[in-house]
Amino acid sequence: MTALTTALKVVKFELSDLARSRWLLAYVLSIAIATDALLRFNGADQRAVLGLVNVVLLIVPLVAVIFGSMHLYARRDFIELLLAQPLRRRHIFIGLYLGLTIPVGVGMVVGIAVPAAWHGAWTGSLVGPLATLLTVSLALTAVFVALAFCIAVRCEDKLRGLAIAMAVWMAFAVLYDGAVLLLGSMFADASVERPMLAAMLANPVDLARVVMLLQLDISALLGYTGAVLKSAVGSAQGLVLAIVALSLWVAVPLWLGGRSFVRKDF
Amino acid sequence: MIDIRALGKRFGRVEVLRSVDLQIRRGQVTAIVGPNAAGKTTLLKTILGLTRPDRGELTFDGERVNGDPAYRSRIGYMPQSPRFPDHLTGNELIALMTDLRASTSQTLDRELIDRFGLAPELDKPLRTLSGGTRQKVNAVLAFLFDPELLILDEPTAGLDPVASGVLKNKIARGHAAGKTFILTSHIMSELEELANDVAFLLDGRVQFAGAIHDLKLRTREFTLERAVASIMTSMEAA
Numbered sequence: 001m002t003a004l005t006t007a008l009k010v011v012k013f014e015l016s017d018l019a020r021s022r023w024l025l026a027y028v029l030s031i032a033i034a035t036d037a038l039l040r041f042n043g044a045d046q047r048a049v050l051g052l053v054n055v056v057l058l059i060v061p062l063v064a065v066i067f068g069s070m071h072l073y074a075r076r077d078f079i080e081l082l083l084a085q086p087l088r089r090r091h092i093f094i095g096l097y098l099g100l101t102i103p104v105g106v107g108m109v110v111g112i113a114v115p116a117a118w119h120g121a122w123t124g125s126l127v128g129p130l131a132t133l134l135t136v137s138l139a140l141t142a143v144f145v146a147l148a149f150c151i152a153v154r155c156e157d158k159l160r161g162l163a164i165a166m167a168v169w170m171a172f173a174v175l176y177d178g179a180v181l182l183l184g185s186m187f188a189d190a191s192v193e194r195p196m197l198a199a200m201l202a203n204p205v206d207l208a209r210v211v212m213l214l215q216l217d218i219s220a221l222l223g224y225t226g227a228v229l230k231s232a233v234g235s236a237q238g239l240v241l242a243i244v245a246l247s248l249w250v251a252v253p254l255w256l257g258g259r260s261f262v263r264k265d266f
Numbered sequence: 267m268i269d270i271r272a273l274g275k276r277f278g279r280v281e282v283l284r285s286v287d288l289q290i291r292r293g294q295v296t297a298i299v300g301p302n303a304a305g306k307t308t309l310l311k312t313i314l315g316l317t318r319p320d321r322g323e324l325t326f327d328g329e330r331v332n333g334d335p336a337y338r339s340r341i342g343y344m345p346q347s348p349r350f351p352d353h354l355t356g357n358e359l360i361a362l363m364t365d366l367r368a369s370t371s372q373t374l375d376r377e378l379i380d381r382f383g384l385a386p387e388l389d390k391p392l393r394t395l396s397g398g399t400r401q402k403v404n405a406v407l408a409f410l411f412d413p414e415l416l417i418l419d420e421p422t423a424g425l426d427p428v429a430s431g432v433l434k435n436k437i438a439r440g441h442a443a444g445k446t447f448i449l450t451s452h453i454m455s456e457l458e459e460l461a462n463d464v465a466f467l468l469d470g471r472v473q474f475a476g477a478i479h480d481l482k483l484r485t486r487e488f489t490l491e492r493a494v495a496s497i498m499t500s501m502e503a504a
Contacts, residue, residue: 006366013362020353077348081407084314085367086339265277265317 006087010095011102018103027063027104031111034059036118044121046216049129052112053212057205060137061144062169064104068148069165071100073158080266093261097149097254105141109134132215136208143204143249144169150257153264172205201241204249211242267292267415267446268313273322274470275308282308284470286322290463295437295447297457297478299494300467306450307346309467310417313448314343339367342413344404346420347397356388356395356403360410367411375412378405381432397424405433409440416440418449422456434460454491466494473497 018024034055042048072079075096082092116122116130148165155161180199200206268290275283282305290296298306311317312324315331315338324331331337350359364374379385382402387395392403401424408416418437422430437447437460451457457464464481466474474481474497478490487493 009362009365013358016358017351017353074349075351077345078351080316080345081343081348081350082366083316084338084341084343084345085363086335086337087366088335263318265275266311 006091007095007098010082010092011099014096014099015103018100023067024103024107027067028107028111031055031059031108032115035112036115039115039119039121044116044119044123044126046126046129048121049126049133050216053133053209053216056108056112056133056137057140057209057212058173060108060140061173061205064141064144065148065151065165065169066162067104068100068145069152069161072096072149072152073161076266083266089262090258093149093258097145101142101145104145105138108137108141112137129212129216132212136212139246139250140204140208143246143253146250146253146257150253150260153257153260172203176203176206201245204246207242207246207249211239211246214238267327269323269325269328270309270313271323273309273312273324274320275305275312275317276320281470283312283319286467286470286472288465288472288475290446290448292446293441293444294463295441295449295461296463296465297461297490298448298450298465298467299454299457299490301498304467305470306467307419310419310448310450314338314341314417339411340414342408342411342416344408344416344418344421347401347423348404350392350400350403352391352393354392355390356384356392356406359392359403360388360407363407363410372411375409376406378402378409378432378436381436382406382429398426398429401425402429405436409436413445415446415448418447420450420452422451422453430456454489454494458490464490466497468498468501473501 035052038048038051038055042051079092079096083089112130112134113122121130147168151164151168152161155164180196183199184196200210268288270286270288270290273283273286274281286305286309288309298309300306308317312319313326313331315335326337329337354362379388382405384399384402384406387399388403392400395403401421405421408418408421416437421433421437425433434456437449441447441460447460449457449461458478462477462479464474464476464478465472466481474484478493481493481497482488482490485493485496487496
């Protein structure tokens, strides 16, 4: 059996199981309500999209990393059953990863796109920012599910794994920018642009924010690292750099997690 | 059929298997017995490739078990009281396994579904089923692909006497048809009823392996339970 067919069969199964998950439904509804509220009170303009960016940059990584790790722990016995079949471990792992990333990602897209369409936001100048927002959120979903899988495979204890997942989210989504800003101000005299750029590439949430804001052309919510990137590189270059870095943020944790999955004792 | 030599496995500080030597004979029912935490499940999982040994060698029909998963198409596995995905029904689980595993020409062995009277339960989500009913589904999956070797970890745990009897009959018929079985159970009388070979695992080693009949002769006991107890006491004394 080829790699693709095994993985796809696992994906197909995961889709049919997760379609009935209340967690996923609650997630989609929450995002839809948030999107609806922002568009309702701000009107369909860039401010509403900016508000949405802030919500998405916090919520999407949180849900992906927590849901992702919990999911893998809950699947433990089922994975054992799959591993006892004549299937390659790597194919099973890819199937499990896509099988979670696709429904969580699609759920998020539906949660944003449908209310946006309802409010007639898919017109004129908002199409670009909204499409970018969806793309960026999909990338964040892929990154944080990959991180979650990496954590859950490598950490046998469920509670510890969840704590690590939570800490990873806190670090990237909340603490990171503050720490970078603090360091920047401490070395305010020196030229900090290059270290800042490196710091931004090292955080997927920052990367997502920058890609979004390059698109929105609003510097109000840029965050320090974003401001540096914007001035350091032009839009097109910055975008390419950000895309490459985000891809690495999916590939590296997934590769590490996959390697552990292949070697692990179940 | 399976040849295990000097197999060792350590989990952190705990050396679960020190040096296991064991031959599983084709067409026989081998019972793995031993106290709790003796490494019975670890041994079964090593045969399946779920757990990777630190040392030693495991061959399946002369072929060394390494990364290639193909040999598992000849094995049916019944894990110890597994938890299946929440929303899945029994029929969906069977369909998934069939999708993943069966070649098109294969006829599925659905006999246990009829014998357990399981058909009406297979449309319900597995999480709503009782532990015993889930264990029946577990048994159905192990036999579904008509494998040559069945590895059954506590197969009758949680089953009522009727269902337990159904499963034991299935094992006996499989044995008569030339299939190989490896089982664990805490109920010695049950193993005595089903198995002809026994491997007694203690302190990470196989202390006795051979025909149950020989074990009884050696210990001069009439039942497997007493024979095993006799070995354990003599080892403690030594």
